[in-house]
Amino acid sequence: MKLRIAETFESIQGEGFWTGRRSIFVRLxxxxxxxxxxxxxxASWEPEGPVRSVPDILDELLSSPIKDVVxxxxxxxxFEGVVPLCAGLRExxxxxxxxxxxxxxRTLSCDLMSISPKLRHSTPIGTDWEARHEDLRLNLDVLRNLITSYDHQLKFVVNPEHDEPGVDEITELLQALNADAANVILMPEGTDTETLHRRSKLLEPICKELGFTLGQRLHIDLFGNTRGT
Ligand code: SF4
Incomplete structure (x- = not known):
């Protein structure tokens, strides 16, 4: 089985409950x-990278002493190949x-399912992808399956400066999923430190009120918005 790999790199996890853990990343x-x-x-709008066999990818990832693989x-x-990839990593x-x-x-080996449902403000309005994205971005049956099958976190990218930040959308979604606020992280949207800090300050009272965790993008703070970090 094969997978197209945009990049592999060693860094620290910059997002979610496991922020700061040294990790190897494999980006499909x-x-x-x-x-x-x-x-x-x-890895989305203009996907790139070589197509590699799962054993070849595993050889690379398993040769690292770093325990965490993202x-x-x-x-x-x-991609179906993610199942044998995760099985090999577990082994x-x-x-x-x-x-x-x-x-x-999918059913696979995983210690943390980091789920980031996409809100309305993610939709690429006016592009050829608008309708398809809007149609696919939320699938309640799949989300229910994932949150009941795996240890998980629900990580929402939020822009509190947007006309429609998405907080109401999040609370409606959590109700529909009967999801636990303790697993929810609000993370500011942004790719530079100044924007992230400004938006984090706006998100803090929202997290306090709703019992969510305020997430960060530590890799942007440390390394900037660069590939391989
Ligand atoms: S889900 Fe959205 S943010 Fe994530 S890779 Fe796809 S297009 Fe990019």
Missing amino acids: SGCNLRCIWCDTPY VTGGEPML GGKIITIETAGTVA
């Missing part, structure tokens, strides 16, 4: 969504995070 290329603010367009994208759950003693938008369900 290809996505079924086209978020207007996507920060990895080389399988990200793009949308890694789109090799790795701790596995999957980063997904939560539109595709």
Whole structure:
């Protein structure tokens, strides 16, 4: 089985409950969504990278002493090859995070399903992808499957300076899913430190009121918006 790989790199996890953990990232290329603010367009809008066999990818990942592996994208759950990839990582003693938008369900080995459902402000209005993105971005059955099948976090990218920040949309979605606020992280949208800090300050009272965790994008703070970090 094969997977198209946009990049592999060692860094620290910059987002979510496992922020700060040294990790190896494997970014699968290809996505079924086209978020207007996507920060990895080389894995979505213009997917790139070599097609590699799963054993070849595993050879590389298992040769690292770093325990944590983050399988990200793009949308890694789109591809059947992610199942043997995760099985091989588990066999090799790795701790596995999957980063997904939560539109595709699969049964696989995973220690943390990091689900980032996409809100209305992600839709690329006026592009060829608008209707398809809007149609696919939320799938309640898939989200229910993921949150009941895996240890998980629900990580929402929010822009509190947007006309429609999406907080109401989040609370409606959590109600529909009967999801626990303790698993929810609000993360500011942005790709520079100044914007992230400004928006974090606006998100803090919202998190306090609703019992959510305020997330960060530590890799942007540390390394800037650069590939391979
Ligand atoms: S789901 Fe993720 S990878 Fe896909 S377009 Fe949206 S932000 Fe980019």
